[in-house]
Amino acid sequence: MQLNGQLALTILMGLFLVGVFAWLTRVENWSGYTPLSSGGSAVSGESGYVSEEKPAGIVRWLTTVDHKDIGLMYGAYGVFAFVVGGLMVILMRTELATPETVLVQPGFYNSLLTSHGITMLFLFGTPIIAAFSNYFIPLIIGADDMAFPRINAIAFWLLPPAALLIWAGFFPIPNLIPAQTAWTMYTPLSAGVGQGNQMNAGVDLMMLGLHLSGVSATMGAINFIATIFTERGEEVTWANLDIFSWTILTQSGLILFAFPLLGSALLMLIADRNLGTTFFAVGEGGGAMLWQHLFWFFGHPEVYILVLPPMGLVSYILPRFAGRRLFGFKFVVYSTLAIGVLSFGVWAHHMFSTGMDPRLRASFMAVSMAIAIPSAVKTFNWITTMWNGNIRLTAPMLYCIGFVSNFIIGGVTGVFLASIPVDLVLHDTYYVVGHFHYIVMGAITFAGMAGIYYWFPLVTGRMYQRSLAKWHFWLWMVGTNITFLAMILLGYGGMPRRYATYLPQFASLHQIATLGAYMLLLGGIIWVWNMVQSYFEGPVVEDGDPWDLEASGLRTVEWDWFDRKLQTKIADGGEEEPVTDGGVVEDESADELDTDE
């Protein structure tokens, strides 16, 4: 029986490889390559199907190495993961509307909280940032494409298998259960020892998926560093490099140091689980403390990996609607770099209550407090940029202001947590959950939304529906503050994290948090509807400067690019265009001008 299984697998694998080989020979004319002396990515005078133009249909998306296409795929992927992670938490918040378990069993609740965290951080957060950076950094710095376009494509295509592995436990596969380790994967629970069920292969698959997403992020980071260093246009210098590129450059540096460490630690943990090693074994190995140190040495820079580029987005977008240049540009850049360096010196503030050496604890407290300074410098710069400015409350601007507001609350609650005595009281309570959700939802996701609304006309050539965008913003702004302020209050009351049940005294605040979560759900539905409907039916943008930035002298190069794109569209005169965008012949300019208001 087992032999038959192996045989079937072998035949299946063989057929798959033959199929891939046959498809590749059809798509690529191997013998026709013209090697380049430079070894660069631009290839001239070659033959073969995919070399002359973008292929049609689905093959275009499977084979593209164009940074804009890859950016769009990152975006679509990130949005999908965001919806999945969001629905997971809606299930959890619904369960938490009552003190006892009604909807989901505690074990499944633990699985949901594990997957919600990993999905939002690694499958939504990092990719949605990569969406913006892939699409816009080459345009903004005047590069033809990323330095390594194919590595760029590999980095993206690692993510779908990563998601399948991370979610594998939820699929109806026999003998496979989802991980219940929380995203921090603390040993010995995650090492699968003891009487629990975490030795299951579903946990291994989740770790493999996480490892893959780390490989993907590292590849992307190397690519961005190389691109920003070597592919800048002649007119782009270090002195006038834009703030978004600065934050992506810093983030890439952090990824380069942090993610390989996560990958190594995960491989050690996988080896402990499957190959009999004792890296994290209690007594013989490093024990639980070694895992926590390794994990948080990655885990805290990860926070800044996620927040620096959104800070860059806000620094980039907010001045456009304040009618002024970014106040103290240099100091925002210095703060970014300072945060990047300091972020590697704060990791043990996640471990204050583990019984580590108090002298070490004090030093980590000092650095954790110190990192608030560059963050505050940025916050004051954003506020001063708006001060006496000509503020236009468009949807992207609302999200930028929402970012600053939520970031202040999330940041100040964090300063309290950095203090050892306060942390010892609040550790592992809902206060921590409220604090970091103010940052990841209230700040990072808000900045992402600012970017999405700001560049929606550039990417789609259409305008979103403004009133729906306002509904979206206010539902999210109010919903975020209701949900996460309730959590901070729950934490003050002593409500511990990661429980499907709770004492009846916490019921009111939990129900308020659930109400807020439903507001977020409603806002999210409005947002998706707005994006999809506007993509197909929104008013066509005919002006290369839809935000009217020229008037205040704040127009940036990507809008010049968009303008040139529109100009060449007009020059085409509405005739059938050459098949450059996947073989779909679009002739919008003639008929849709009449229909769209």
Place this chain on the structure above:
Amino acid sequence: MDENPGLSEQYRTASPWPFFIALSIPLAEAGILFNLFAVAVGGLLLFFGCCAGMLQEAGYVDRPWRSLVVGAVIVLAFGGLLLYADTQVANEAVQLAERGYAVLVAGIILFVGGLLGEVFVDDGEFAV
């Protein structure tokens, strides 16, 4: 409409290799970790085969065959390491040898493929 205003028309915007390289990494990892012989062999073949193809496409090498042989040497070394590690592990439940054989088989196929290609494929087909 010009999708890439100002960009050289010679710029290549599609490549079939990255997708399969990305697919091969989880296949090889899962195959080796869960001791699935065929998946491990297939994943490694796909990875190093596509890497060779991509190196040629990007113009870093003229022909893919020697890249296959280099890949084979890396794979064979890793397989050998697994076999050696198996002799050092006392735990009966840990079967590194089977994983090592899978990696070695992939290495041998890559090596033979590279060798045959180098010897028998006509250079004229790869003329510049």
